[in-house]
Amino acid sequence: IHKIGVLTSGGDSPGMNAVIRGVTRYALYKGIAVEGILRGYEGLLREESIPLDRRSVGEIIHRGGTMLKTARSEEFKQVSAQHRGIQYLRSKGVDGLVVIGGDGSMKGAECLGKLGMPTITIPGTIDNDMAGTEYTIGFDTAVNTVLDAVNRIRDTAFSHDRVAIVEVMGRQAGFIALHAGIACGAEIVLVPEKNITLPEIKKRLVASHQQGKTSSIIIVAEGAMTGEEVYQYIKENTANMNPSLTVLGYIQRGGAPTARDVMMASVFSEKAIDSLIHGVENAIIGLVHCEVVATPYEAAQQYKFAINNDMYNLVHALGQ
């Protein structure tokens, strides 16, 4: 490997910049040149790229978002477009590509690998729901952002004897809701992986209020149901439970990355470059049973981690 390309793709996540820095500086440290491709696969097809040196990735380690910008590209799903992308990379002397993104971005990287361009994917998404890893860059920051927001909402909920409903991100997976729910001491957490009906939510709220609670927090992952549904149901079906609704939205995707995200970004970056150097390619870098490993794309589905059942039970045991 003489020169790598690096790009960020799909939704941005805090810590992507730390990965760009880690990948660039570790590659240069190993004598490999780096080309930064702008705007993901979209930019690859538009032939937008810049050479990266040590200084060009300075002062970004603590910034949310991605200095390379990110995008989605429907066109890139066609094989002819993928061939064009590879041609452009070759014209720049790139002989290996590091892709930072979610499941879709990994699929794109796998396609490029099959057509002869070696790729490595580093998991970057706040949702923590990628095959091949227990951890994705951005997750810890998102959980801490939710925790911070809920702590503020909690002050008001307590003062006004309210049931605070907080909708968080997580279409397919409830990792953010569950981890933030434990961390903030929520009474009820709704995740896409588990079914709780609205009458059951009411029953639990009534039970905890009978034990002397006057305010409660319910965290709803958007993929379970909408916060609005929970809000309306409680409003219409309880006499004195005064619900409030907060939809956190995009604040969860931004912000300075936490120590854990920057640490993992740096460690994953080192593993990505070392893998390419040692001829391990077309693989996802991830944490599997607490070890940093490179798993071939075809095998990644074997390491599809789900939310922890014990943790799900614990949040409700502690929250009553």
Ligand code: ATP
């Ligand atoms: P997020 O976690 O934010 O959803 P993601 O990487 O999963 O991130 P996607 O929009 O699913 O985001 O994918 C990003 C890009 O990857 C797409 O716009 C497309 O260019 C490419 N891509 C996705 N799926 C495929 C596929 N099956 N084949 C080729 N390329 C793909």
